[in-house]
Amino acid sequence: MTAPADTPWPTDTPWPRRRPPRDTPWPRRRAPRGARRPAAGPRARRLAGRGLLGGLLVAATALVGGTATAADVPSDVVPAIPGCTTAVPATATANTHEAANPPPRAVDGDLGTRWSGEGFGAQLTLDLGTVRDLCGIRVAWHLGDLRWNDFTVYTSTDGAAFTKVWAGRSTGTTAGFESSPFAAPTGARFVRVAWWASAQGNGWASVGEVAALVADPEPGPGAEHVVVAAGDIATRCTGTSCAHWRTSELALALDPDAVLVLGDNQNNDGTFEEYQAYYEPSWGRLKNRTRPTPGNHEYILGDGAQGYFRYFGDLARPNGTSWYSFDLGNWHVVSLNSEYERSASGPQVAWLKADLAANTKRCVLAFWHRPMFSSGGTHGNFPNMRPFWDALYAAGADLVLNGHDHSYERFGPQTPDAVAAPAGIREFVVGTGGAAPREFGTVRANSELRLRVNGVLKLTLGADSYSWQFVDVDGAVLDAGGPVGCH
Incomplete structure (x- = not known):
C-alpha cells in the first residue's frame, strides 16, 4: 500500500523518532516497501x-x-x-x-x-x-x-x-x-x-x-496611498508612556499602506535583543507593512548590523542587498544604506542609477538615514550623501526622507548644490520616532520649518502628487502642505 502522490505517508504522520505525545496518534501502517527509517x-x-x-x-x-x-x-x-x-x-x-x-x-x-x-x-x-x-x-x-x-x-x-x-x-x-x-x-x-x-x-x-x-492589495492607478515615516525610534524604555510607544500608537491609528523606518530604528546598540525588547512590542506591530533602512546605531557595535538584519530578515534585504526598491501605486520608492560604501563609483550608486533608469513610474521617493541637509545641532549636513542626491536629481526624483538628527525639518525643493529650484528635491528630516528631541544649530539654506517634538510624518501619495502632515504624539498636526505635483 502506498501513500497518494501528494500526501505525506502515513495519514500525514511520518515516522517519528520517538513515540509522540499522548494527543498525537501513533502511525498504524507500515512505510512503503524498501523505505528506511532515518538513523536515531x-x-x-x-x-x-x-x-x-x-x-x-x-x-x-x-x-x-x-x-x-x-x-x-x-x-x-x-x-x-x-x-x-x-x-x-x-x-x-x-x-x-x-x-x-x-x-x-x-x-x-x-x-x-x-x-x-x-x-x-x-x-x-x-x-x-x-x-x-x-x-x-x-x-x-x-x-x-x-x-x-x-x-x-x-x-x-x-x-x-x-x-x-x-x-x-x-x-x-x-x-x-x-x-x-x-x-x-x-x-x-x-x-x-x-x-x-x-x-x-x-x-x-x-x-x-x-x-x-x-498578494498585497493593488488599488487602482488613481488611488492614494498613505505612508507613515519616522526614524530614531526605540530606546531602552518599556511601557505605554515611552515616546516610541506613543509614536507607534499614532502610526497604527493612521492605518498606513506602508511604513518607512529611517534608521536607528533601535537606538543604543541596535542588537537583536534590544529590537525584541523595545522595538518589537511597539513599532513591531507594524512590521508586515514596514520597509526599513539601517542607521549608524544598527552598525555601532561593528558587527555589520547583525541585530537589524536578524530582526527584519528578508524585509531588510529583499534582493540580497541592503538597498532595494519597490512600487506603490504610481510611486517608485527607493531604500538606500547610508552606512555602507556610498562613493559615486561604488556598487550601491551603480545599482541606484540602473534602478532609476528602469523606473516607469511618474513619481520617485527615496529614503535613508543620514541627511545631506540638516540644521540639527548634533549632526547637521552630511555631504557624503552627494552621490545619492546627484543620481536622484538627475532622474527627477521628488522626495527624500532621512533621520539621524532628532528633530523634524522640512526643506523646500533644491538641487544637490543647495540652490532652490522648482524641479529640485524636497527633503524631510524625521528623526522623531522616539529618541529625545535635540537642539537645532545653524539654519541651513532652504529650510522651511523646524520642530523639536516626537511624532510621525504622514505622506499621502497620489497618482501624480503628494501631500504631507507632521503629527505629534498628542495627535496635533504641526505641519501640513500639498498637494504638490510630481516632476
Whole structure:
C-alpha cells in the first residue's frame, strides 16, 4: 500500500523518532516497501557530526509521497516575494510538540517564542479559517541564523487531502522571516510545514513564527496611498508612556499602506535583543507593512548590523542587498544604506542609477538615514550623501526622507548644490520616532520649518502628487502642505 502522490505517508504522520505525545496518534501502517527509517540515537548524532545525517534525511524524503528531494533543496538565499507580503491570521496545530513549546506559539507574533516538535516529518499545520488565494509562506526558524532546515510545504482546502507546493532549505543565515514563493496562486484553507532535517542534526524542528501569505492589495492607478515615516525610534524604555510607544500608537491609528523606518530604528546598540525588547512590542506591530533602512546605531557595535538584519530578515534585504526598491501605486520608492560604501563609483550608486533608469513610474521617493541637509545641532549636513542626491536629481526624483538628527525639518525643493529650484528635491528630516528631541544649530539654506517634538510624518501619495502632515504624539498636526505635483 502506498501513500497518494501528494500526501505525506502515513495519514500525514511520518515516522517519528520517538513515540509522540499522548494527543498525537501513533502511525498504524507500515512505510512503503524498501523505505528506511532515518538513523536515531547516538549513531545519528555521530553521523550528524560527520555531516551525513542531513543528506540521509533529505534523501529519505524522496521515499515519502510528495516530499522534498535533494533536487528540490536550493543552497542560495530565498528572496522576499515582490507583492506577496500580507500575512493571513491563523491558528496552529501539530502532530508532535513539547509541552513548553506548543503550536500556538508559532503564530503569536512573537519571535521570542516557538513551536518545537521532535521527529523526522514533524508537522505544523495552519488553519486560516476559510479558503484564501495564497502566493507563498514565510517562516522564521528558531536559531535560523545558526542552522539551515529542510522542509516541505503542503496546502489543502479541506484538511484531508494535501498537495505539495514548495520544498527546499532555509538559508541558515537569519532568525528573521524568509519567504518561499509558490509557483502559482494556490487556493487553500490549511497550510502544512513538514520538517525533515537541520544542519544541527538533533532531530527537532523549531519554528519561531510562520505565516501564509496573500498578494498585497493593488488599488487602482488613481488611488492614494498613505505612508507613515519616522526614524530614531526605540530606546531602552518599556511601557505605554515611552515616546516610541506613543509614536507607534499614532502610526497604527493612521492605518498606513506602508511604513518607512529611517534608521536607528533601535537606538543604543541596535542588537537583536534590544529590537525584541523595545522595538518589537511597539513599532513591531507594524512590521508586515514596514520597509526599513539601517542607521549608524544598527552598525555601532561593528558587527555589520547583525541585530537589524536578524530582526527584519528578508524585509531588510529583499534582493540580497541592503538597498532595494519597490512600487506603490504610481510611486517608485527607493531604500538606500547610508552606512555602507556610498562613493559615486561604488556598487550601491551603480545599482541606484540602473534602478532609476528602469523606473516607469511618474513619481520617485527615496529614503535613508543620514541627511545631506540638516540644521540639527548634533549632526547637521552630511555631504557624503552627494552621490545619492546627484543620481536622484538627475532622474527627477521628488522626495527624500532621512533621520539621524532628532528633530523634524522640512526643506523646500533644491538641487544637490543647495540652490532652490522648482524641479529640485524636497527633503524631510524625521528623526522623531522616539529618541529625545535635540537642539537645532545653524539654519541651513532652504529650510522651511523646524520642530523639536516626537511624532510621525504622514505622506499621502497620489497618482501624480503628494501631500504631507507632521503629527505629534498628542495627535496635533504641526505641519501640513500639498498637494504638490510630481516632476
